[in-house]
Amino acid sequence: MARSAEILWRKSSYSSDQGGECVEVASTPPARIAVRDSKNPAGPRLAFRPTVFSDFVDWAQSR
Structure with missing residues (x-):
């Protein structure tokens, strides 16, 4: 996998900077x-x- 400096990470607009659970x-x-x-x-x-x-995103959205 490429190094983090070379990767453009995205976080959901539903995420806050309050330290909650979030993935990028x-x-x-x-x-x-x-x-x-x-x-x-x-x-x-x-x-x-x-x-x-x-497939995972589709599954998560159906919950």
Whole structure:
């Protein structure tokens, strides 16, 4: 996965800066969606194929 300095991370507009639970997502080469904890940007990241991440988002929105 690319280094954090090379990645444009995005956080949901529903998130606040109050220290709540939030994740950030980014597109990373080669064709992956990276996810990390916004409170621990230097911590571990998960990487998913775009179709898998899309399925997860669809599932989460249905809840």
